[in-house]
Amino acid sequence: MYRIVKKKSLNPTVTLMEIEAPLVAKKAEPGQFIILRVDENGERIPLTVADYDREKGTITIIFQIVGATTEKLNHLNEGDSLHDFVGPLGVPSHVEGLKKVAVVGGGVGCAIAYPIAKKLHELGAEVHSIVGFRNKDLVILEDEFNAVSDKLCIRTDDGSYGDKGLVTDALKALIDAGEQYDEVIAIGPLIMMKFVCKLTKEYGIKTVVSMNPIMIDGTGMCGGCRLSVGGETKFACVDGPDFDGHLVDFDEAMERATMYKDFERHQYEDTCNLFKKEVK
Amino acid sequence: MANMSLKKNEMPVQDPSVRRRNFEEVALGYTPEQAVDEANRCLNCKNKPCVGGCPVAIDIPAFIAKIKEQDFEGAYQIIHKSSSLPAVCGRVCPQETQCESKCVRGIKGEPVAIGRLERFVADWHMAHNKEEVKVPKQNGHRVAVIGAGPAGLTCAGDLAKRGYKVSVFEALHTAGGVLVYGIPQFRLPKEIVGKEIDNLKAMGVDIETNMVIGRIESIDELFDQGFEAVFIGTGAGLPRFMNIPGENLKGVYSANEFLTRVNLMKAYKEGSDTPIQHSRHVAVVGGGNVAMDAARCAMRLGAEKVSIVYRRSEKEMPARLEEVEHAKEEGIDFHVLTNPVEIVNDGNGFVGGMKCVKMELGEPDESGRRSPVVVEGSEFILDCDCVVMSIGTSPNPLIKNTTKNLEVNRRGCIVTQDDSGLTSREGVYAGGDAVTGAATVILAMGAGKSAAQAIDEYLQGK
Ligand SMILES: Cc1cc2nc3c(=O)[nH]c(=O)nc-3n(C[C@H](O)[C@H](O)[C@H](O)COP(=O)(O)OP(=O)(O)OC[C@H]3O[C@@H](n4cnc5c(N)ncnc54)[C@H](O)[C@@H]3O)c2cc1C
Ligand SMILES: Cc1cc2nc3c(=O)[nH]c(=O)nc-3n(C[C@H](O)[C@H](O)[C@H](O)COP(=O)(O)OP(=O)(O)OC[C@H]3O[C@@H](n4cnc5c(N)ncnc54)[C@H](O)[C@@H]3O)c2cc1C
Ligand code: SF4
Ligand code: SF4
Ligand code: FES
Ligand SMILES: [Mg+2]
Numbered sequence: 120m121y122r123i124v125k126k127k128s129l130n131p132t133v134t135l136m137e138i139e140a141p142l143v144a145k146k147a148e149p150g151q152f153i154i155l156r157v158d159e160n161g162e163r164i165p166l167t168v169a170d171y172d173r174e175k176g177t178i179t180i181i182f183q184i185v186g187a188t189t190e191k192l193n194h195l196n197e198g199d200s201l202h203d204f205v206g207p208l209g210v211p212s213h214v215e216g217l218k219k220v221a222v223v224g225g226g227v228g229c230a231i232a233y234p235i236a237k238k239l240h241e242l243g244a245e246v247h248s249i250v251g252f253r254n255k256d257l258v259i260l261e262d263e264f265n266a267v268s269d270k271l272c273i274r275t276d277d278g279s280y281g282d283k284g285l286v287t288d289a290l291k292a293l294i295d296a297g298e299q300y301d302e303v304i305a306i307g308p309l310i311m312m313k314f315v316c317k318l319t320k321e322y323g324i325k326t327v328v329s330m331n332p333i334m335i336d337g338t339g340m341c342g343g344c345r346l347s348v349g350g351e352t353k354f355a356c357v358d359g360p361d362f363d364g365h366l367v368d369f370d371e372a373m374e375r376a377t378m379y380k381d382f383e384r385h386q387y388e389d390t391c392n393l394f395k396k397e398v399k
Numbered sequence: 400m401a402n403m404s405l406k407k408n409e410m411p412v413q414d415p416s417v418r419r420r421n422f423e424e425v426a427l428g429y430t431p432e433q434a435v436d437e438a439n440r441c442l443n444c445k446n447k448p449c450v451g452g453c454p455v456a457i458d459i460p461a462f463i464a465k466i467k468e469q470d471f472e473g474a475y476q477i478i479h480k481s482s483s484l485p486a487v488c489g490r491v492c493p494q495e496t497q498c499e500s501k502c503v504r505g506i507k508g509e510p511v512a513i514g515r516l517e518r519f520v521a522d523w524h525m526a527h528n529k530e531e532v533k534v535p536k537q538n539g540h541r542v543a544v545i546g547a548g549p550a551g552l553t554c555a556g557d558l559a560k561r562g563y564k565v566s567v568f569e570a571l572h573t574a575g576g577v578l579v580y581g582i583p584q585f586r587l588p589k590e591i592v593g594k595e596i597d598n599l600k601a602m603g604v605d606i607e608t609n610m611v612i613g614r615i616e617s618i619d620e621l622f623d624q625g626f627e628a629v630f631i632g633t634g635a636g637l638p639r640f641m642n643i644p645g646e647n648l649k650g651v652y653s654a655n656e657f658l659t660r661v662n663l664m665k666a667y668k669e670g671s672d673t674p675i676q677h678s679r680h681v682a683v684v685g686g687g688n689v690a691m692d693a694a695r696c697a698m699r700l701g702a703e704k705v706s707i708v709y710r711r712s713e714k715e716m717p718a719r720l721e722e723v724e725h726a727k728e729e730g731i732d733f734h735v736l737t738n739p740v741e742i743v744n745d746g747n748g749f750v751g752g753m754k755c756v757k758m759e760l761g762e763p764d765e766s767g768r769r770s771p772v773v774v775e776g777s778e779f780i781l782d783c784d785c786v787v788m789s790i791g792t793s794p795n796p797l798i799k800n801t802t803k804n805l806e807v808n809r810r811g812c813i814v815t816q817d818d819s820g821l822t823s824r825e826g827v828y829a830g831g832d833a834v835t836g837a838a839t840v841i842l843a844m845g846a847g848k849s850a851a852q853a854i855d856e857y858l859q860g861k
Contacts, residue, residue, distance in 0.1 A: 142610075142615050142616070143615060146614065146615055146616075156572060160665070160670055160671055160672060161672050162664065162671075162672040162673040162674075163572075163664070163673075187672060188672060202572075203572040203608070203609050204609060205570070205572070205609035205610070205611060206611075206614070206615070207614055207615070208611065208614060335656065335659055335660065335664070335673075336570070336571065336659065337611075338570050338571075338611055338636075338795065338797070339636070339637055339795050339796075339797065340580075340636040340637065340638070340655055340659070340795065341638065341653060341655045341656035341659055342638045342640065342653040342655065342656055343652070343653070343656045345640075345647060347647060352640060352642070352646075352647070357795075357797065371647055374648075374649060374748040375647065375649060375748075377649070377748070378649040378650075378674075378676075379674040379676075382674040383674065386672065386674075
């Protein structure tokens with residue numbers, strides 16, 4: 120079984136958990152993900168390896184509560200176990216050889232961006248992190264990013280923390296001020312990644328994005344996670360999740376992410392009702 | 400007294416108008432009386448032509464003779480000498496092109512219903528046998544099996560019987576391979592597969608799920624951990640698409656995705672957290688068993704209409720005859736000599752129809768099948784709101800990409816030296832769909848068996 124050894128709320132909608140999974144912890148690299156099932160009837164959901172501890176044999180996941188399964192997951196506590204936990208999946212991020220990188224994170228995407236920023240920092244690269252959130256209450260991993268970044272810009276949509284504005288504006292300002300990046304790594308909502316890529320394309324800066332389409336098996340067996348990249352079909356779970364952002368068809372990806380919207384809303388409401396009953 | 404009826408004893412089945420909306424098993428199985436009556440049709444031919452049609456050479460007349468004597472357990476023991484999954488093969492083997500195609504009774508009339516008899520015997524054994532599984536004496540050697548489909552499970556079972564300590568590593572959260580994620584409940588109840596797996600566990604086989612070999616451990620690391628031989632039975636699970644416009648619209652599935660959601664994730668059941676689209680009119684592209692299964696699942700999910708779209712004629716369909724017949728009885732439409740060219744957007748990013756062309760059969764190609772050619776100006780739109788692509792699969796490249804010096808062919812299939820399943824790497828064996836490309840349960844099982852034998856010889860000779 121995969122025991123939860125630590126649980127911590129990072130903000131009202133984002134939770135961190137450390138899960139006991141020694142074999143996964145032995146192998147995991149930044150950029151890879153796991154798939155878990157909360158219980159026997161649960162769906163399989165992918166979450167990024169936010170951190171790992173090879174000695175302790177644990178994997179850290181950071182998830183945003185957006186629907187039924189993440190809601191259920193958030194109701195588990197330290198000492199409880201997950202039914203299934205498989206990984207590490209996907210191709211690790213390519214970080215070798217980079218000297219100066221802008222890491223752009225949006226919302227819970229920061230949890231995915233952080234291990235990459237950390238790895239780059241460990242490899243001696245100059246890291247500029249630009250992280251964006253809707254408001255002050257939703258800011259996560261500030262200290263962590265601070266520790267691994269040569270420069271950290273925090274943006275909120277409403278200006279309640281850091282500077283008001285979008286991460287794309289911050290990135291543009293840095294580039295215009297003369298910063299020269301080998302690469303931009305952008306991880307966050309699809310719409311954010313799309314606009315980061317639009318910007319960096321104008322400047323001709325290579326940009327890597329981490330894609331998060333709907334997955335089931337995560338082994339290349341179902342093709343449900345397919346994306347169009349440079350006119351070719353790619354399976355995000357085995358060919359990615361990292362791709363050259365200038366080649367990704369974001370509009371198609373955004374469409375596909377809404378495939379089960381009605382089912383998901385219904386399921387979320389049911390789950391919330393269920394927990395309200397239990398709480399009483 | 401031989402039963403000279405030209406027809407097989409009919410298989411009792413659930414009424415088509417009822418079963419098309421439920422996931423219960425379609426075929427209900429022979430009663431002992433029906434089984435004995437059918438067994439009496441067998442002439443116990445001296446030269447046993449039927450045996451030549453069975454890939455694992457079950458002694459068919461011998462087991463049928465036991466049924467005639469009503470010694471059903473005796474019949475089981477004969478089958479079990481050659482096959483470890485008779486309850487599965489009796490249900491899903493394409494008998495009409497294998498054992499039954501060679502039966503002399505088939506020359507005038509219908510062949511003996513060998514598959515149905517095999518199923519009867521296996522089910523009888525499961526229901527009546529109370530004997531505990533014996534734990535074989537351990538010989539101290541360890542073997543790793545990758546993939547818990549019929550190939551891997553058979554190899555593991557045969558090695559365990561010989562005293563090996565076997566660990567089976569399976570990528571998914573449930574063991575069984577295609578038997579659990581692909582073939583639906585109404586054709587192969589999951590309890591049957593579950594029982595086989597419980598038997599393996601009782602024999603001391605470790606089944607480790609959630610282990611994607613190539614990611615969590617490589618084959619070389621398995622050797623480092625003390626496994627002395629490895630069997631690769633990872634199947635052919637990589638889905639093909641047609642590469643036509645509109646294929647990434649919402650509502651276009653690979654058959655693997657559709658069937659996995661329905662079978663493995665039980666999306667058809669209330670209370671499953673896994674979503675599936677409940678569509679009005681589902682078009683399934685392809686003509687194999689997989690296509691029939693997808694179509695019949697779609698019908699059971701409540702579709703008003705389900706169409707099979709196949710580019711050759713019905714005669715060329717690779718699906719088992721019985722599945723085609725069952726699908727038709729359940730009201731599935733067949734559009735043969737029809738090929739999709741584009742999937743149409745409904746304006747909201749979902750499937751709104753499928754543009755198809757009519758085909759006609761041209762000259763036979765190298766496989767002897769007449770290849771279809773497009774009829775000019777025959778374009779039409781098939782009304783549908785969901786498309787399931789069921790046009791074939793190939794082996795997943797993960798093992799190849801993470802194992803040094805493992806030879807594969809142009810199609811990504813692992814190359815083996817001979818029937819033993821030995822690959823280009825010492826101590827590494829492979830079998831089943833991973834070697835042959837998508838084939839059948841019985842061939843996968845047979846390959847697992849031969850490899851177990853070869854691994855035993857290899858390790859005993861070391
Ligand atoms: C490689 C990868 C890494 C990810 N890493 C993280 C992470 O570190 N932290 C995090 O909070 N989220 C991450 N996600 C997204 C996370 O998987 C979804 O938020 C989660 O599955 C939602 O499940 P739900 O039932 O709670 O919500 P639902 O209400 O079911 O879904 C909400 C939305 O999440 C997406 N989603 C739903 N099911 C899946 C699925 N099976 N696979 C992928 N997306 C789905 C859909 O776009 C959907 O509209 C990652 C996704 C991928 C593909
Ligand atoms: C829908 C459908 C219907 C079918 N109907 C019939 C039928 O009626 N009759 C018939 O004879 N045949 C049928 N077949 C074909 C038959 O099921 C296959 O030929 C057979 O299952 C192949 O067995 P296998 O053991 O080689 O592989 P599989 O059954 O594919 O099993 C391979 C297993 O390996 C696992 N795996 C893959 N990669 C890894 C990895 N890297 N690490 C760990 N595990 C891994 C997979 O998850 C899977 O569980 C059907 C197939 C499908 C898809
Ligand atoms: S295993 Fe298949 S081919 Fe062999 S006798 Fe049984 S049904 Fe026929
Ligand atoms: S060929 Fe037919 S009749 Fe002859 S032994 Fe085999 S099953 Fe019986
Ligand atoms: S999740 Fe099934 S192929 Fe990627
Ligand atoms: Mg969900």
